[in-house]
Amino acid sequence: MRICYLDAFSGISGDMLVGALADAGADTAALIEALAALGMGASYRFEKTKRHGIGATKFHVECGEQHAHRHLSHILEKIGQSALPERVKQNAAAVFQRLGEAEARVHGVPIERVHFHEVGAVDSISDILGACLGFAMLGVEAIHCSPINLGSGTVQTAHGALPVPAPATAALLEGKPVYVRGPAVELTTPTGAAIATTLAVSFGPLPPMRISAIGYGAGERDFAEHANVLRVMIGEASGASEATTVSVIEANIDDSSPEVLGYSMERLLEGGALDVTLSPIFMKKNRPGTLVRAIARPEDQERLAALLFAETSTLGLRIYPAERRVQARRTVEVQTPHGRVRVKVSEEGHFAPEYEDCRRLALETGVPLKLVLAAANYAYLAQSR
Numbered sequence: 001m002r003i004c005y006l007d008a009f010s011g012i013s014g015d016m017l018v019g020a021l022a023d024a025g026a027d028t029a030a031l032i033e034a035l036a037a038l039g040m041g042a043s044y045r046f047e048k049t050k051r052h053g054i055g056a057t058k059f060h061v062e063c064g065e066q067h068a069h070r071h072l073s074h075i076l077e078k079i080g081q082s083a084l085p086e087r088v089k090q091n092a093a094a095v096f097q098r099l100g101e102a103e104a105r106v107h108g109v110p111i112e113r114v115h116f117h118e119v120g121a122v123d124s125i126s127d128i129l130g131a132c133l134g135f136a137m138l139g140v141e142a143i144h145c146s147p148i149n150l151g152s153g154t155v156q157t158a159h160g161a162l163p164v165p166a167p168a169t170a171a172l173l174e175g176k177p178v179y180v181r182g183p184a185v186e187l188t189t190p191t192g193a194a195i196a197t198t199l200a201v202s203f204g205p206l207p208p209m210r211i212s213a214i215g216y217g218a219g220e221r222d223f224a225e226h227a228n229v230l231r232v233m234i235g236e237a238s239g240a241s242e243a244t245t246v247s248v249i250e251a252n253i254d255d256s257s258p259e260v261l262g263y264s265m266e267r268l269l270e271g272g273a274l275d276v277t278l279s280p281i282f283m284k285k286n287r288p289g290t291l292v293r294a295i296a297r298p299e300d301q302e303r304l305a306a307l308l309f310a311e312t313s314t315l316g317l318r319i320y321p322a323e324r325r326v327q328a329r330r331t332v333e334v335q336t337p338h339g340r341v342r343v344k345v346s347e348e349g350h351f352a353p354e355y356e357d358c359r360r361l362a363l364e365t366g367v368p369l370k371l372v373l374a375a376a377n378y379a380y381l382a383q384s385r
Contacts, residue, residue: 004135005206006145007231011187012196014127015059016217016230021134022046023057024215024232034133038082040122044130049218052227056216059130061123072100072111075125084133091132091199099194102171124191131195138234144207145200147177151187169193175299176203177245177321182225204245205323211235246274246324247301249308251317252281254289261290264311271307272300274324295324334379338365341376351380 006012022028032044042063049058079092104111135143150165150173157166164186165173172193212235219228253261261278268276273294283289292312296304301319308317328347331354333340338361342354353376362369 001141001237002139003142003144003207003209003235003237004138004140005209005233006143006196006200007206007233008146008148008188008192008196010182010219010223010226010228010230011149011151011189012145012192012230013189013219014124014131014191014195015061016219017192017195017232018127018130018134018217019046019057019059020215020217020230020232021131021138022059022215023217024138024213024234026134026137030137031130031133034084035126035130038078038125038129040125042122042126044126047218051216051218051222051229052224054216054227054229056218056227056229058218059127061126063122072096072114078125079129082129084129085136088129088132088136091135092129095128095132095194095198098172098198099168099190102168102190102194105171106167127191128195132199135199138213140234142237143196143200145196145203146205147179147203148173148193148196149182149187150178150180151182151185152180153184153186155186165193166190172197177298183223185221187219187228202245204321206233208238208325209233209235210238245298245321247296247298247319248293248322249296249301249305249317249319250291250293251308251312251314252283252289252291253312253314254283254287256290256313260312261292264292264308267307267311268294268304271304272296273304295322332380332383334376334383336361336372336375336379338362338367338372338375341372341379343376343380345380351377353377353380 006017018031022031028046035044040063042061045060047058047060049056075096076093079089079096082089100111100114103114107114150169153164154161155164155166165188166186168190169188172190176197211233215232216229217232221228265276265278273296275295277293279291279293281289281291292308294304294308305317305319308314330345331342332345333342341357341361343351344354345351353373358369358372358376361367362372
């Protein structure tokens with residue numbers, strides 16, 4: 001699968017993304033021709049420039065003083081009537097739909113009444129369509145995104161000065177990993193946030209991939225603190241079929257009984273933890289204790305942390321991000337003298353019978369578990385020759 005990783009260490013905006021995709025190899029002449037065909041009265045150009053010493057591409061949309069206020073239905077109609085590829089139109093429409101929902105929520109009005117001020121202007125329509133077209137040109141099948149740098153301070157909008165992140169940006173990025181670093185300016189715009197949160201399948205570290213192209217899209221300003229660019233990395237997915245950020249939740253406990261800790265482990269696993277371990281440790285005053293560690297999806301983090309507080313005696317815990325990688329694997333079924341058993345097989349050829357299948361057959365037949373496991377291993381080896 002061909003994937004694209006958005007490295008938003010200096011935030012993300014629509015024009016930065018289009019510039020980065022062009023820098024990575026998207027055909028600039030074809031991009032300009034397709035956008036010009038929309039008939040929005042704008043002209044487009046790409047400029048080679050530098051930001052903090054890094055060569056990058058700046059995407060410019062020049063449309064005079066147009067600041068038309070458009071409703072979502074008008075924008076979707078414009079997209080639908082274009083001659084762009086169907087996939088591009090679908091992705092662009094999905095981005096605007098998400099943006100409209102965020103604006104409606106922020107302003108407390110039905111989505112039909114939302115006036116797209118900055119985000120509905122010609123430059124933002126061009127940015128979103130240009131980004132979706134750039135992804136298609138580069139053959140991108142899946143998009144992943146880093147945690148996003150938001151910036152800080154205030155930003156001037158049609159509604160006056162607003163805090164950074166702007167309300168629509170904050171709404172769009174709810175539940176996503178974000179942080180603040182660098183100058184007190186807006187680094188992530190609603191347009192950039194809408195594209196990332198609509199099209200990215202995951203947020204976290206760089207997934208395992210063979211990089212074939214890298215592009216840098218220039219932001220408007222050149223900062224002294226860091227290069228104001230958005231980096232895109234494009235290539236083929238490789239290695240692990242799963243490479244995601246997880247949350248590690250852990251606590252040192254020296255005053256809970258084994259029964260309570262065992263029950264807590266069961267509850268955490270039932271609650272969606274990917275894994276739970278109990279490890280013996282020595283704590284202060286030489287007290288023997290237990291390290292309870294749960295690995296969770298980021299979206300389950302707070303719920304599982306609350307569960308750990310509720311089920312154990314701990315008064316504090318630690319939460320930190322980690323990268324989880326799992327090898328690609330498949331499941332095959334084999335026939336043994338005792339019944340059918342599923343066998344997990346990794347991409348490297350390693351295999352293991354499914355414990356629960358073997359346990360069930362051992363209980364049903366009265367055959368020792370070790371013999372059922374041996375039979376399953378033999379059956380798989382015989383079948384795979």
